[in-house]
Each structure stands twice: as structure tokens, then as C-alpha cells.
Amino acid sequence: MKEPPWKVGELARNTGMSVRALHHYDEIGLLRPSLRTAAGHRLYDRTDIERLQQIHSLRLMGISLDETKRLLDGAAASPRQVIDLHLARLREQMAMQKQLVRRLKALADHLDTAKPLSLEELCKTIEEMMRVEKYFTPEQLEVMEQRRISVGEERMHVVRDDWNEIIPKVRAAMENGADPTSPEVLALARRWKALVDEFTGGDPAIANAVKTMYNNDGPALQEKL
Amino acid sequence: MKEPPWKVGELARNTGMSVRALHHYDEIGLLRPSLRTAAGHRLYDRTDIERLQQIHSLRLMGISLDETKRLLDGAAASPRQVIDLHLARLREQMAMQKQLVRRLKALADHLDTAKPLSLEELCKTIEEMMRVEKYFTPEQLEVMEQRRISVGEERMHVVRDDWNEIIPKVRAAMENGADPTSPEVLALARRWKALVDEFTGGDPAIANAVKTMYNNDGPALQEKL
């Protein structure tokens, strides 16, 4: 049972990477396909795909392609050292962020009391911000941003799926004229409310609009929540 | 009391920015000094410095220079709003950093206790962690870590080892399409559940997330729990 090697487009489709990224990894020697056709088309076999998996893992941890390459080629610091280094950097960064939060709060207070700020005060704040920024690699920022977006989407989908499950039940219960105080209906209602809370993110304006909806559509239910 | 305007080098020294960055902001029209000497030397006054502070707040929030420019020129943003926005974003970032720290610590932990991990295993561990994290909110993960600490490292290692022992079996059973009602599978499932209970510390929200995980990854098993 031999697996046919994959061409670059197939690999891209199956891993979610872009063709260009794979080309790039080839260019910098991070992932060179084991084979090529006579015409020069890249052919990736199983070992290549495994290496790609590893690259992806390390990248998720915010490790640069350069460092990834050194790690995978075994010619560098131990994984433990790399992790410790990242940890140290992160901790230092977080400490400074805390300080910056304090300073910004103070700044906001100044603005509230409408006293003109001294130049030194302003500059010191900027200086503080610079220090924080220095320790942010663009990679970390990007990974965090990516994660922020994807987590948001994931939760959104989960919420939507739950929503689609619950609403028909609620509707059915209402149409059947089920007892609004029965445990089943109350359980449903509580799940509904939890969903709404998550959905609105605690924004009272949105929650209020939802409440209006309740008032119009399910007054009997709303009381018991 | 009039404040003399600053030359670019002075401003750089006092804010920690680089001269080059200030030149750059001038080039792209983001921060043009209010004055120039006859010879073309840049002179920054107080309003320029205030604008610089806003620029930095926005930039630290991950907003591009381009958008920063549009925002600041859009007459909209009050300094107070900018700072509040910045504070909110900072807190969000710190939450994510905590998450990253936790991940890295878990990884380091793994490297300490488990015998020398191969890179392959390391990467698999990372993937595992990422998959698990998909199902939990940061707060829940935090609770779990608190619990980890209170339960004590040693016990946790035992749990983790159990986990590592059970999961492959579960997975194998699922892949083999084993009968979900068979005693072996049920026994496995019960051990798994016991582990989860210990791990989650009885938090129903966390248990629920685990359940969602079950629902997505092991529907056949979940029914019999």
C-alpha cells in the first residue's frame, strides 16, 4: 500500500495553508518536498506532511520560521529552553502592561478633572508604552489576533446551533399551550436566557431589546425567568 | 510660561521613540510637526506631543497607522475614548497572554516529567492542547489551573498519566467501532468520566464544555455516560 505523493495544491487544500506559503517554506529551506516531477512540480510525501504538522504546531506557539527551522533541524536550543525564553518574555511583558494600565488610568483621571497635563507626564506615558511594545513580536500579535477571531467565530457557531435547537422547542411548547410553570418549560427558558446573555455579551441595550421581544412573544414565560 | 518647541531628537529622547519613526510618521502624514526652522528642521509643540500620545494608544491596540490616521483626522476620537479603548484592549491582551503562559507552562511541565519527549510527541501535545482549548472559555481554563495548583502537582501528574493512558484506548475503541454498550467500553468511559470530574472540580459549566467536546468527538460514547 503506497500512498501517492501530493502536489502542492492538494496539500494546500488539505491543510488550509496557501500554495504561496508552501513555496515560501521551500524557498527558505524549511520544508522542501522530498520529490519533484521531471517538470519540476513539487511532490510531498508522508514525511513532508509530518514535518509540516510540526511546523504548524510550533508556529501556533508563536515561534518564528527561522527558529522553527533550527529546532526541527536539531541544531539549536532544546525545546525546553525555547519555551522558558518565551515564558520569561511573556511574564516581563505582562508586568509592564499592568504598570501601563495604572498609568493610563491616572491619565484618564487627569483628563476627567480637566487639568492640563504636564509634558513630562505625557512623555512618560508614551515611554511606558514603548517599553511594552518592544517585547511584542509581530508574530505574537498575529497569532493572538488570529486566535481572537477564530475563538469568536467558534463560539458564535456554537451559540447559533444551540439557538436553532432551542427555538423550535420553545415554539412547540407555546403552541401546545404547555404549562409555563412546568419544569420542562422552565428548563427550556433558562437555557434560552443563558444563550441570550452570552449572545448579548452583557450589553444592557441589546438585552433590553430582547426583553421587549419576550414581552411581545412570551409574557407567560418571561415572568418565571 | 511658554514651552519651547522640541526638535526631533529631543522628542525622541523624551518619549523613547526613534527619530526614524518620527520621520516616518511625518512622511506618511500621520504626525507632521507644526513648525519647521528655516533650514527645514522639525519643531514639535505641545499639540504634536498630545497627538503622538494618541497615536501610540491606538497603535498599541493593534490599529494600523493608516487607520489611526483616519481615526484621528476623523474628528471623532476624544482623548478619553482613545484611552478607554486602549485600556479595554490591553486587558484583553493580558488575558490572552495569560492563556499563552498557561499553555507554555503546561508544555514545560510535560517536558519536565515525561521522559525525553521526541519532537513529534511534543507537537502532538501542542495539537492536543489546542483542540482541548477550543471547547473552554479562558475563565474555565483559569479555574482548572487554580484547581491544578490546589490539588497538587503530584496528583496532577498521576491524573495526566492516566489521561494519556485512557485517551488512546478510547480513540482506538472509537475507530474500531466497538460496541458502546460493551462492558469494556463502559468501564473505559467511566474511568474517563471520573478523571474529568476530578479535573473539572465539579464546575458544571466546565463539565458542560467537556460534554460538548464529547458530543462533537464521541457521540456514541456520550450516550452511555
Place this chain on the structure above:
DNA sequence: CTTGCACCTCACGTTACGGTAGGGTTTAGA
């Protein structure tokens, strides 16, 4: 045989600057 898609190799664009070259300006001290 041609259509169309996937592939190839350059090679320049992107962001937010860093670094340096080559040359003018300012200012403190002799």
C-alpha cells in the same frame, strides 16, 4: 487539438519602521 486548470519561476508589494550614506545646520568652546 485545443481548452482550461494546475503548476513553475521570477519579482515586486505589504507594514512599520531600522540602518546607513552623503551632505547641510546649530551651537559650544577656543
Place this chain on the structure above:
DNA sequence: TCTAAACCCTACCGTAACGTGAGGTGCAAG
């Protein structure tokens, strides 16, 4: 007043991790 150090100017190339064509080749189907 002259000079040398320190400062300033513009202008251009380099970075990471690719995106985005341009212009040309390979290959299976109709």
C-alpha cells in the same frame, strides 16, 4: 570669529511572511 562636535535633512535599501500578479509550461479531458 572660527571650528569641531553634535545634530539635522533627504533618500534609498532591508526586514518577515507571505500576497499578488506576469509570463510561461504540464497535463488530462472533450
